[in-house]
Each structure stands twice: as C-alpha cells, then as structure tokens.
Amino acid sequence: MRPIAVIGAGQAGLQLALGLQHHGYQVTLVTDRTPEQVESGQVMSTQALFHDACETERQLDLNFWDGLCHSIEGIAFSVPHPELPGHKAMSFEARLDHPAYSIDQRVKFAHWQRTFAGRGGAVVTEQADVNTAERLSDTHDLVLVATGKGDLGRIFERDASRSPYDAPQRHLALAYLQNVRPRSGHSAVTFNLIPGAGEVFLLPGLTRTAQGAWLPYENVLIEAVPGGPLDVFRDIQDPADQLQRMLALMAAFVPWDYDRVKDAQLTDVMGTLVGQVTPQVRRPVATLPSGRPVLGLGDAVVVNDPLTGQGAGSAARASAVYLERILWQRDRPFDRSWMQDTFEDYWGYAQYVTQWTNALLGPPPPHVLGVLDAAQRHPSLAHAFVNGFNHPPEFFPWLTSPHEAAAFMARHGVAALATQT
Ligand SMILES: Cc1cc2nc3c(=O)[nH]c(=O)nc-3n(C[C@H](O)[C@H](O)[C@H](O)COP(=O)(O)OP(=O)(O)OC[C@H]3O[C@@H](n4cnc5c(N)ncnc54)[C@H](O)[C@@H]3O)c2cc1C
Structure with a gap:
C-alpha cells in the first residue's frame, strides 16, 4: 500500500493516521511529543465531541472511552441579567438527541499514539519543520500537515476571503476541576453568554490521574472579550492564582455555576491553560522548496x-x-488539484462551523436574539437550537437572515402561537 506521512499527532493527525493504518496504508506519523510527554503535559482543550464526530471515531473503533466517560446529555444556555446580579435575563435548556463526550485529550492522544505504534505504525518523534516535510516527501506519496496551531501551519497562506478576523477575539482561561457539584437535572454543557464581556462554560469530562485512576472532572472555560471585565488573566502568577481569579469572576457573573465549583480543586498541576486563538482559514496546499505540494488538515488550516x-x-x-x-484515489496521484478538491469537500461542511462561530464572537443581531428569546418558551425551538451544535449547517440559513429566522421559528410553532395571543 502507498506510503503516507502525517505530521502532528492530535485529533486530526492521529485519527487519519489510524484510519489509513486500518485500511492497510504504510503510515509514518511525526510528532513533537511522546505519549508520556502528552500525558504529563498541560491541558489543551475542553474537547466536547458531539455525536456525529464521535461516530467518525467509532467507525474506526477508536472510541475506547465510551463506557467510561460520563455523557453530556444536553446544553443549558443562560444570559445573566445586566442590572439584577444573581438573576438571569434569559435561559433555556434542551437535551441532545445523542450524548456528547469530553475525554481529556492528554489521555486520548497518548493512547491513540500508543495504539498506532502497537499496530506497527512508524512514529518519528521530532519538532517537524519544512525540512522534515521535504525529507518525508522524498519517500512518501502524500505528506499531510496536522500540527494544529503550531508554527509549521504558517507554511499555508492565510485566506483573507475566508478569514474576517486577523486578531484574537477572546482571551481564554481554562481549568480542569474536581469536586464540582453536578448540575441538577441532566448533565450538560452550561453556556453563559455575558453581553459585551464574554462567555463562561462548564462541561463534564474524564481524565486520568498520574496513578492511572479514572477521574471525572469539570471543564471550566472563561472566554473574555479583550479589555472587558472578564479579561483578568494576563499577569497570572501560577495555576492557583488562575483558579482564584476564575472563581471570583464566576461568583460575580454566574453565581448559579459558582455554587457548583466553589469547593473545587484542580485535577492536577497541569490542569490550567491561558491563551488566545486567532480564527482563520488558510489555503490548504503549500509548496515545499522542491516544488512538491503538501496538504493541511485540521486546525493547521481551519481554526x-x-x-x-x-x-x-x-x-x-x-x-x-x-x-x-x-481511499477513492487508489493509485492515482495525490496532486495539487486532488488536494484542493479534498479540502473543498471538507470546507462544504466547515464553512458553516466557521461562519456560525465567527458570528457568535460579535453581538447577536435582533433576529438571533429573537430565536434565543423564543426558545425559552418553545421547547421544540430550544431542542432544534441545541442539536445544531451536533451539525452546525442546521443553523443556516436562519442565522444570517431575519426572514429565514421567522420561518425557522414558525416551523417550531412560534409564529402560530404569537398570532393566537
Ligand atoms: C480552550 C480550548 C477549548 C476547546 N474546546 C473544544 C471543545 O469543547 N470541543 C471541540 O471540538 N474543540 C475544542 N477546542 C478545539 C480543539 O481542541 C482543536 O480544534 C483540535 O484539537 C484540533 O485538532 P488538530 O489535530 O488540528 O490539532 P491539535 O489537536 O492541536 O494537534 C496538533 C498536534 O501537532 C503537534 N505538533 C505541533 N507542532 C508540531 C511540529 N512542528 N512537529 C510535530 N508535531 C507538532 C502538537 O503537539 C499536537 O499534538 C478547544 C480549544 C481550546 C484552546
């Protein structure tokens, strides 16, 4: 079978490497970290994976944690009242049709990397650069770059036509907490939207202690609008300081969730992260000095x-x-036009994720506020909104059109009820 190289052992690179291996390809995986370094390293994500994405893992038998990981059964959405502290201006919740899961990426990536090596895959541990890609392209039919937000992704040119932002729109603070009180009712991602300030999220996950015991925990993520009242993490001293600041913000802005976390501790000393992400789309094909093309995958090209x-x-x-x-390409060449078409096939889906996410970074327009407001009184609308997280194309076209938003609400009985009253 044809030799293929994948640079980067995260969600995208490992899943593809394991998938190709499953189909008999001879795969070389290049990673900058051993499984042990990943396991003992810093947390990377809240990694909630909704059903359709989980299914892509299940198709390759990569769902090693399905029976262990607590399911996330729904999404609860709240907007704190701007003038009445401790009260909500808006809130609704609904169940997901199929649960989501969050397994600590440190656990997942380390295990997947060991699985790949255990099945005979070649793993090269090095900090890859353009020379690495060049070397691999001498001996492999296809080289993919899946290095996430790492520097190597810069070989792919930014696509300004698909990237409305050129700077981070949020400053992030993440903590993995144990001893968090479960929310009442079903488990959920709790999504607090604080107009002008940012967002506060909580969601349950599963990690593993250094001693190897499974540890359910809660991801807490604060997304701060730069310069706003949640943006207090630039000069943190250490993880304990970060946790104290996060708890203070939660007490002030989302006391209903603060009550759940006030007695919590970090899962481990590496259980915090601060950072920022510039949302951007890059051109998927880069040219190496030799003139050979390489194809970008995952966050390396769409973040x-x-x-x-x-x-x-x-x-x-x-x-x-x-x-x-x-697989379809069989023995035909992995040339530039195949690479471009492959990315565009993915972009057919990803464009909606990007457009929806970028839209939520700004103030919601009145028709979107109208849908959120109506969702409080119409469970069917709340259900449709919540389940859109599993398949974001479902937010369109109503997200961008007041007319379509009215039609969307009408399909869920909103207009009919409004005319009756
Ligand atoms: C705070 C936060 C919360 C998030 N929450 C969620 C969420 O709830 N749900 C969700 O779906 N997504 C979430 N994400 C995003 C998600 O984690 C990433 O989009 C996803 O992991 C991207 O996968 P990837 O394989 O492209 O990159 P990554 O998973 O980042 O993997 C890239 C890999 O490449 C390696 N690498 C980098 N440079 C090199 C190099 N030069 N040589 C070799 N290897 C290299 C890295 O070590 C890493 O292992 C979150 C992200 C953040 C920051």
Whole structure:
C-alpha cells in the first residue's frame, strides 16, 4: 500500500493516521511529543465531541472511552441579567438527541499514539519543520500537515476571503476541576453568554490521574472579550492564582455555576491553560522548496475560536473526509488539484462551523436574539437550537437572515402561537 506521512499527532493527525493504518496504508506519523510527554503535559482543550464526530471515531473503533466517560446529555444556555446580579435575563435548556463526550485529550492522544505504534505504525518523534516535510516527501506519496496551531501551519497562506478576523477575539482561561457539584437535572454543557464581556462554560469530562485512576472532572472555560471585565488573566502568577481569579469572576457573573465549583480543586498541576486563538482559514496546499505540494488538515488550516466547541469535532470530520478521498484515489496521484478538491469537500461542511462561530464572537443581531428569546418558551425551538451544535449547517440559513429566522421559528410553532395571543 502507498506510503503516507502525517505530521502532528492530535485529533486530526492521529485519527487519519489510524484510519489509513486500518485500511492497510504504510503510515509514518511525526510528532513533537511522546505519549508520556502528552500525558504529563498541560491541558489543551475542553474537547466536547458531539455525536456525529464521535461516530467518525467509532467507525474506526477508536472510541475506547465510551463506557467510561460520563455523557453530556444536553446544553443549558443562560444570559445573566445586566442590572439584577444573581438573576438571569434569559435561559433555556434542551437535551441532545445523542450524548456528547469530553475525554481529556492528554489521555486520548497518548493512547491513540500508543495504539498506532502497537499496530506497527512508524512514529518519528521530532519538532517537524519544512525540512522534515521535504525529507518525508522524498519517500512518501502524500505528506499531510496536522500540527494544529503550531508554527509549521504558517507554511499555508492565510485566506483573507475566508478569514474576517486577523486578531484574537477572546482571551481564554481554562481549568480542569474536581469536586464540582453536578448540575441538577441532566448533565450538560452550561453556556453563559455575558453581553459585551464574554462567555463562561462548564462541561463534564474524564481524565486520568498520574496513578492511572479514572477521574471525572469539570471543564471550566472563561472566554473574555479583550479589555472587558472578564479579561483578568494576563499577569497570572501560577495555576492557583488562575483558579482564584476564575472563581471570583464566576461568583460575580454566574453565581448559579459558582455554587457548583466553589469547593473545587484542580485535577492536577497541569490542569490550567491561558491563551488566545486567532480564527482563520488558510489555503490548504503549500509548496515545499522542491516544488512538491503538501496538504493541511485540521486546525493547521481551519481554526475557529473555541466558543462553539467545534474544533476537535471539525478535525475529526476533516480526517474522515480526507480518509475517504484517499481511499477513492487508489493509485492515482495525490496532486495539487486532488488536494484542493479534498479540502473543498471538507470546507462544504466547515464553512458553516466557521461562519456560525465567527458570528457568535460579535453581538447577536435582533433576529438571533429573537430565536434565543423564543426558545425559552418553545421547547421544540430550544431542542432544534441545541442539536445544531451536533451539525452546525442546521443553523443556516436562519442565522444570517431575519426572514429565514421567522420561518425557522414558525416551523417550531412560534409564529402560530404569537398570532393566537
Ligand atoms: C480552550 C480550548 C477549548 C476547546 N474546546 C473544544 C471543545 O469543547 N470541543 C471541540 O471540538 N474543540 C475544542 N477546542 C478545539 C480543539 O481542541 C482543536 O480544534 C483540535 O484539537 C484540533 O485538532 P488538530 O489535530 O488540528 O490539532 P491539535 O489537536 O492541536 O494537534 C496538533 C498536534 O501537532 C503537534 N505538533 C505541533 N507542532 C508540531 C511540529 N512542528 N512537529 C510535530 N508535531 C507538532 C502538537 O503537539 C499536537 O499534538 C478547544 C480549544 C481550546 C484552546
């Protein structure tokens, strides 16, 4: 079978490498970290994976944690009242048709990397650069770059026509907490939208202690509008300081969730992260000094703000699309036009994730506020909104059109009820 090289062992690179291996390809995986370094390293994500993305893993038997990981059964959406502290101006919740899951990427990536090596895959541990890609292209029919937000992704030119932002729109603070009180009712991603300030998210996940015991925990992510009242993490001293600042913000802005976390501790000393993401889309094909093309995959070419919890799911989706197209290609060349078409196949889906996520980074227009407001009183509308997280194309066309938003609400009985009253 044809030799293929994948640079980057995250959600996208590992899933594709394991998928190709499953189909008999001879795969070389290049990673900058051993499984042990990943396991003992810093947390990377809240990694909520919705159903369709989970299915792409299940098709390859990569769902090792299905029976262990607590399911995320729904999404609860709240807007704190701007003038009445401790009260909500808006809130609704609904169940997902199929649960989502969050397994600590440190656990997942380390295990997937060991699985790949255990099945005979070649793993090269090095900080890859253009010379690495060049070397691999001498001996492999196809070289893919899946290095996430790492520097190597800069070989792909930014596509300004698909990238409305050129700077981070949020400053992020993430903590993995244990001893968090479960929310009442079903488990959920709790999504607090604080107009002008940012967002606060909580969602349950599963990690593993250094001693190897499974540990359910809660991801807490604060997304701060730069310069706003949540943006207090630039000069943090250490993880304990970060946690104290996060708890203070939660007490002030989302006391209903603060009550759940006030007695919590970090899962481990590496259980915090601060950072920022510039949302951008890059051109998927880069040219090496030799003139050979390489293809970008995952966050290396499409990175969105984590606000909508879609990056890992999109990376899973991308790897599934790329796998299918590689299989279809059989012995035909992986040339530039095949690479471009492969990406465009994925972009047919990813464009909606990007457009939706970018839209949520700005103030919601009146027709979107109208849908959110009506969702409080119409469970069918709340259900449709919540389940859109599993398949973001469903937010269109209503997200961008007041007329379509009215039609969307009418389909869920809103207009009919409004005319009766
Ligand atoms: C705070 C936060 C919260 C998030 N929450 C969610 C969420 O709830 N749901 C969701 O779906 N997504 C979420 N995401 C996004 C998600 O984690 C990423 O989009 C996803 O992991 C991207 O997969 P990837 O394989 O493209 O990149 P990554 O998973 O980042 O993997 C890239 C890999 O490449 C390696 N690498 C980098 N440079 C090199 C190099 N030069 N040589 C060799 N290897 C290299 C890295 O070590 C890494 O292992 C979140 C992100 C953040 C920051």
